[in-house]
Amino acid sequence: MKFCPKDGTVMQIKKVKGKTVWYCPTCGYTENISSSSETNEKISIKHKEKMLEINPNEVKNMPKTRIVCPKCGKEVDAYYWMEQTRAGDEPMTRFYKCTVCGYVWREYS
Numbered sequence: 038m039k040f041c042p043k044d045g046t047v048m049q050i051k052k053v054k055g056k057t058v059w060y061c062p063t064c065g066y067t068e069n070i071s072s073s074s075e076t077n078e079k080i081s082i083k084h085k086e087k088m089l090e091i092n093p094n095e096v097k098n099m100p101k102t103r104i105v106c107p108k109c110g111k112e113v114d115a116y117y118w119m120e121q122t123r124a125g126d127e128p129m130t131r132f133y134k135c136t137v138c139g140y141v142w143r144e145y146s
Contacts, residue, residue: 041066104133108140 039048041061050070051060059068099116106113115133122130122143131144 039068099134101136102133106133106135106138106140107142109135109138111137113137 039059040046041048041064043066044061044064046061046063048059048061048066048068051058051067053060053067057070059070061067099118101114102117103112104115104117105111106115114136116136117131117133119129119131121127128145132141133144134141
Protein backbone atom coordinates (compact mmCIF):
# COMPACT_ATOMS: atom_id res chain seq x y z
CA MET A 38 0.00 0.00 0.00
CA LYS A 39 1.34 3.41 -0.94
CA PHE A 40 0.11 6.88 -0.01
CA CYS A 41 0.21 9.99 -2.17
CA PRO A 42 2.99 12.36 -1.00
CA LYS A 43 0.82 15.38 -1.92
CA ASP A 44 -2.52 14.63 -0.21
CA GLY A 45 -2.13 11.33 1.68
CA THR A 46 -4.72 9.39 -0.39
CA VAL A 47 -4.16 5.66 -0.90
CA MET A 48 -2.63 5.31 -4.37
CA GLN A 49 -3.78 2.83 -6.97
CA ILE A 50 -1.88 0.93 -9.64
CA LYS A 51 -2.73 2.01 -13.16
CA LYS A 52 -1.42 1.53 -16.71
CA VAL A 53 -0.45 4.82 -18.39
CA LYS A 54 1.00 4.71 -21.92
CA GLY A 55 1.97 1.05 -21.51
CA LYS A 56 3.76 1.64 -18.19
CA THR A 57 2.50 0.58 -14.79
CA VAL A 58 2.53 3.48 -12.33
CA TRP A 59 1.21 4.47 -8.93
CA TYR A 60 -1.75 6.81 -9.44
CA CYS A 61 -3.55 9.09 -6.95
CA PRO A 62 -7.29 9.15 -7.76
CA THR A 63 -7.74 12.42 -5.86
CA CYS A 64 -5.06 14.75 -7.23
CA GLY A 65 -3.80 12.80 -10.28
CA TYR A 66 -0.22 12.49 -9.04
CA THR A 67 1.67 9.61 -10.71
CA GLU A 68 4.89 7.88 -9.76
CA ASN A 69 6.83 5.12 -11.51
CA ILE A 70 6.77 1.77 -9.79
CA SER A 71 10.25 0.68 -8.82
CA SER A 72 11.28 -2.89 -9.48
CA SER A 73 11.51 -3.51 -5.73
CA SER A 74 7.85 -2.59 -5.20
CA GLU A 75 5.37 -5.39 -4.81
CA THR A 76 2.59 -4.84 -7.31
CA ASN A 77 0.74 -8.12 -7.18
CA GLU A 78 -1.21 -7.45 -3.98
CA LYS A 79 -4.91 -6.86 -4.49
CA ILE A 80 -7.36 -6.00 -1.73
CA SER A 81 -11.03 -6.81 -2.14
CA ILE A 82 -13.69 -6.01 0.43
CA LYS A 83 -17.14 -7.45 -0.01
CA HIS A 84 -19.97 -6.43 2.28
CA LYS A 85 -22.84 -8.88 2.39
CA GLU A 86 -26.04 -8.78 4.37
CA LYS A 87 -26.28 -11.46 7.01
CA MET A 88 -29.24 -13.72 6.38
CA LEU A 89 -31.58 -13.57 9.35
CA GLU A 90 -33.19 -16.84 10.32
CA ILE A 91 -35.99 -16.90 12.87
CA ASN A 92 -37.40 -20.03 14.42
CA PRO A 93 -41.24 -19.63 14.41
CA ASN A 94 -41.50 -21.49 17.73
CA GLU A 95 -39.09 -19.05 19.42
CA VAL A 96 -40.95 -15.97 18.14
CA LYS A 97 -44.06 -16.82 20.16
CA ASN A 98 -41.99 -16.65 23.37
CA MET A 99 -40.44 -13.25 22.56
CA PRO A 100 -41.61 -10.04 24.23
CA LYS A 101 -43.94 -7.68 22.32
CA THR A 102 -44.14 -3.91 22.04
CA ARG A 103 -46.40 -1.38 20.29
CA ILE A 104 -44.64 0.21 17.32
CA VAL A 105 -45.44 1.52 13.83
CA CYS A 106 -44.68 -1.14 11.22
CA PRO A 107 -42.84 0.37 8.21
CA LYS A 108 -44.70 -1.99 5.86
CA CYS A 109 -48.25 -1.77 7.30
CA GLY A 110 -47.96 1.88 8.30
CA LYS A 111 -50.08 1.17 11.38
CA GLU A 112 -49.29 0.98 15.06
CA VAL A 113 -49.18 -2.76 15.76
CA ASP A 114 -47.85 -5.27 18.26
CA ALA A 115 -44.42 -6.51 17.21
CA TYR A 116 -42.11 -9.11 18.65
CA TYR A 117 -38.63 -7.78 19.38
CA TRP A 118 -35.18 -9.14 20.17
CA MET A 119 -31.62 -7.82 20.27
CA GLU A 120 -28.45 -9.13 18.63
CA GLN A 121 -24.82 -8.02 18.57
CA THR A 122 -24.38 -7.51 14.81
CA ARG A 123 -21.39 -5.15 14.89
CA ALA A 124 -18.17 -4.91 16.89
CA GLY A 125 -18.31 -5.64 20.61
CA ASP A 126 -17.86 -1.98 21.54
CA GLU A 127 -20.86 -0.94 19.40
CA PRO A 128 -24.45 -0.97 20.69
CA MET A 129 -26.72 -3.92 19.94
CA THR A 130 -29.21 -3.99 17.06
CA ARG A 131 -32.92 -4.33 17.90
CA PHE A 132 -35.04 -6.42 15.52
CA TYR A 133 -38.84 -6.30 15.22
CA LYS A 134 -41.33 -8.69 13.63
CA CYS A 135 -44.82 -7.36 12.91
CA THR A 136 -47.61 -9.59 14.27
CA VAL A 137 -49.96 -8.45 11.47
CA CYS A 138 -47.94 -8.82 8.23
CA GLY A 139 -44.83 -10.69 9.47
CA TYR A 140 -42.41 -8.00 8.21
CA VAL A 141 -39.02 -8.01 9.98
CA TRP A 142 -36.95 -4.83 10.32
CA ARG A 143 -34.05 -3.58 12.43
CA GLU A 144 -33.30 -0.52 14.50
CA TYR A 145 -29.76 0.48 15.37
CA SER A 146 -29.35 1.79 18.93
